Every structure is written in C-alpha cells, then in structure tokens.
C-alpha cells in the first residue's frame with residue numbers, strides 16, 4: 046500500500062503536476078535520518094510527497110528561507126483537551142497533543158467528541174484515575190480525586206471493576222494505560238501490579254506519575270524503585286511522567302537510575318517540561334498534610350492560578366476546600382536545565398490551561414526549549430531538541446508515520462524562525478501565544494499561517510493504537 050502510494054506520488058511529479066503545497070528553500074531537519082540541509086518539501090493531501098534539493102512546484106508555495114522545517118511536535122502530556130488549549134498548542138508548534146497521564150475513561154466517547162472538530166491531533170490513555178473515580182463514585186469532579194477515591198481503598202470487587210474498565214478502554218484504541226500513584230495512595234499495590242500486567246499483555250506502555258517525589262523519604266528514589274519492580278515482574282514498558290517534578294534536587298540521580306535500567310534492557314523512558322515550577326490540583330493528595338516538609342516549600346511558594354496570587358495559610362485552607370490549579374515553585378532551575386539538555390528525556394508540557402489561566406507550560410514549552418535552551422543557553426543542539434519533541438515521543442508510542450520529516454510521513458510540519466522563536470507565557474499571564482512559530486500544518490492543512498492561527502479548519506485526527 047505504502048509502495049503504491051509512493052509510486053503514485055513519484056508519477057505525479059514526473060507528469061509535472063504541481064504539488065498541493067511546497068515549503069520552499071527551508072532548512073529541513075529530520076531527527077531520524079539527521080537530514081539537516083536546505084530542501085523544498087512538497088505535500089500532497091495529508092502526506093509528505095517529495096523532499097528535494099532542486100525546486101519543486103506547488104499550487105501553494107511558502108517561502109521558508111531562513112526557517113527551520115521540522116516534524117510537528119508531539120506532546121505526550123497535555124491535560125487540557127479543549128478548543129482553547131489546542132490553539133495554544135498549535136501556536137507553540139504542537140501538531141499532536143495527548144492526555145496520557147491521567148487519561149480518560151469512556152474512551153470511545155472521548156475520541157468521538159473531538160472527531161472532526163479538533164485543530165490538532167489528539168489522543169489519550171485508558172486512565173486508571175478516571176476509571177477509579179467512576180467505580181468508586183468520587184464526588185469531586187476535578188482531574189484527580191479528593192473524596193471517596195482517596196479516603197478509602199477500593200474493595201476487591203471495585204478493584205476488579207476498575208481493572209475491567211481500564212481493559213475495555215484499550216479496545217477502542219487508547220494509546221496506553223495512565224496511572225497516577227500519588228493521587229490514589231490507598232489503592233492496593235497488587236491492583237497496581239495488575240495494571241502493569243494488563244499493559245504487558247496488550248503490548249502498550251504504562252504512563253505513570255509515581256507515588257512520591259523529592260529527597261524526603263519516601264521520595265523520588267523509592268517511588269522509581271516501586272515502578273521498576275512492577276516492570277521487572279510484569280515485563281511492561283514504562284514511561285515516567287515529568288522527571289523534574291518527581292526528582293527536584295535529585296533529578297540527576299533519577300535520570301541515572303532510568304539510564305541504568307535501560308542499559309539492563311528495560312524499556313523505560315521519561316520526559317520533562319522546561320520550567321522551574323510544577324502545578325496540580327490544590328485539593329489533591331499531592332498537597333495533603335505534610336506537603337511543606339515533603340516538597341521543601343511553604344505557602345508563599347504556591348501561586349493560585351486563577352488570580353496569580355501567592356498563598357498564605359488562610360488562603361491555602363480556603364482554596365483547598367474549593368479545589369483548582371495551584372502552581373508550585375519547587376524545581377531547582379539547574380535541574381530543569383539538566384533534564385531539558387539530556388538527549389534521552391522527551392519534552393512534554395503537562396499542559397493545563399482554562400480561560401487563559403493555568404501554568405505557562407501549556408502554551409510555551411516548545412518555543413521555550415528552542416528559544417531559551419537551544420538558542421540563548423546552547424544547552425543542547427537544535428537537532429537533539431527536535432528529536433526530543435517529535436521522534437522520541439512517536440517511537441515511545443510506536444507511531445511510525447509521525448515525528449519524521451520524510452517522504453510518505455504524515456504532513457504534520459512545524460516551520461519556525463530559529464532566530465526569533467520564544468515563549469511568551471509567564472506564571473502571571475500563562476495565556477500568551479509563543480512567537481516565531483510561523484507555519485504549522487496538520488495532515489497537510491495549515492493551522493498556523495504567517496504566524497497567525499487559521500480559523501475554520503479542523504484537520505486534527507484521533508490517534509489510536
């Protein structure tokens with residue numbers, strides 16, 4: 046099929062017919078083949094049809110002189126899956142945004158709700174947390190539980206129902222299994238092991254926010270050791286969410302642990318967002334009694350996303366009753382830089398934004414890596430950065446048609462100005478588009494053109510396993 050398609054594409058160009066779109070004279074960069082050269086890139090329909098050092102003709106021709114033409118960025122960790130959020134993602138160069146950590150329940154319905162309506166590609170895991178919330182009749186409707194789901198352990202029967210629900214979510218093609226151990230501390234460890242075993246049977250990764258973090262016992266090291274043991278017993282592939290949130294001062298140690306596990310043949314990967322603050326629901330178990338000691342921070346290090354205000358004991362108590370997103374200034378800047386610079390650590394935003402309020406990582410992660418860490422600090426090469434944003438996430442999910450700038454690949458393409466690209470979202474004003482991302486195509490359709498969002502298009506497709 047692929048061969049026939051490629052032959053047809055070649056035949057079209059031989060007949061001298063123009064391609065649908067040609068990106069002319071850009072610096073084409075492909076992190077799989079290490080192509081880094083000036084090329085014309087031709088698109089027919091939703092595929093890349095030709096990549097050529099000599100001129101190609103298109104019905105639409107875009108002058109990409111001086112710009113980088115890269116595979117569209119794939120964000121493995123995007124909680125907000127809304128029309129608003131997809132606009133921020135597109136302006137940050139993201140062509141595929143996936144909710145893999147918390148994930149979703151009623152997977153078929155979730156995909157159907159976005160089908161034909163999304164600006165960029167979307168997808169999700171079959172989530173343990175939403176399955177647990179449904180089975181245990183969790184009263185709180187935030188992202189993670191705070192009532193029944195954390196106040197008691199699921200019974201054996203509930204545990205079986207949760208596992209069944211997660212299994213059923215895989216049938217319509219959820220990308221893997223999402224688990225958030227920190228948010229469900231009373232779930233019996235055997236039930237967690239069963240989720241790993243299910244993932245191994247179905248040959249999908251588990252995507253995990255581990256049980257604890259930081260240097261205070263039981264911290265990040267013990268948390269990694271727990272999931273490593275589940276991998277050892279089950280044979281599952283493991284992806285560890287946001288290594289700097291979990292590692293903080295010990296990020297270097299956690300990265301070494303993952304590297305050593307990988308050297309011993311285990312399929313374990315991780316990711317980071319390029320910021321020195323975390324964010325979560327203030328009502329969640331992450332901020333249960335004793336959080337100051339565990340996180341090594343105090344009220345003033347917490348910032349209420351809705352207003353931008355720093356918290357006090359009084360406002361903390363009030364907002365914890367209410368629930369909502371809080372930014373936690375707790376990651377040493379040096380550790381954020383270490384993870385961003387590591388060629389094996391994927392970039393993933395952990396994006397949460399609603400009505401322009403949330404964490405700047407939702408809108409700025411990718412431009413921030415390219416502008417701040419590649420151009421200004423030279424902490425990593427441009428090719429390594431692109432690999433961490435496109436090829437590595439595609440490989441993690443065994444998606445072979447994305448994350449590559451190659452003939453036959455999906456035409457999800459990001460074109461940016463390497464001299465200007467930069468994030469604009471801040472902790473005080475997270476709802477600001479990145480700059481310097483000039484053209485973004487999803488399946489061959491422009492969603493960003495001349496640096497502006499294109500209205501009235503919805504080329505995003507559901508990404509299934």
Ligand SMILES: [Zn+2]
Nearest residue numbers: 146254286287
């Ligand atoms: Zn998380």
